[in-house]
Amino acid sequence: MARFQEMNREELQREIKRLSEENARLTLIGETSHQAVIEQRLYLAKSYLVNPSEYELNTWYHVEGFSGCFELKRLNGVMGWGNWENSWEEVAFPLARLIEIRDCCSTGSCS
Structure with missing residues (x-):
């Protein structure tokens, strides 16, 4: 199996469709640990x-599947690195998992 970075757009779209179907199937049967791995691969493929240039540094994002606010500090390939609101620990998420928000209130909820 080819690595995502070696796939062309059409191959990526086919793999995303396959992973989406697998993710739905695993969710339906309750295979949560395997489903989490497939979900992460799905976001990586997406x-x-x-386009990484569409993501702004020092901007707040909602991370799909998580609560709270994430501030994007730097990009490395298809990964966005930053930290959660009120935390200094640096974490990374696939860019496709980030949704820009306008503001992040101090309670940790996004608006």
Whole structure:
């Protein structure tokens, strides 16, 4: 199996469709640990179809599947690095998982 970075757009789209179907199937049967791995691979594959220049540094994002606010500090390939509101610990997420928000209130909820 080819690595995502070696796939062309059409191959990525086919793989995203396959992973989406697998993710839905695993969710339906309650295979949460395997489903989490497939979900992460799905977001990684999707991240190869986004343009990293569309993501702004020092901007707040909602991370799909998580609560709270994430501030994007730097990019490395298809990964966005930053930290959660009120935390200094640096974490990374696939870019396709980030949704820009206008503001992040101090309670940790996004608006």
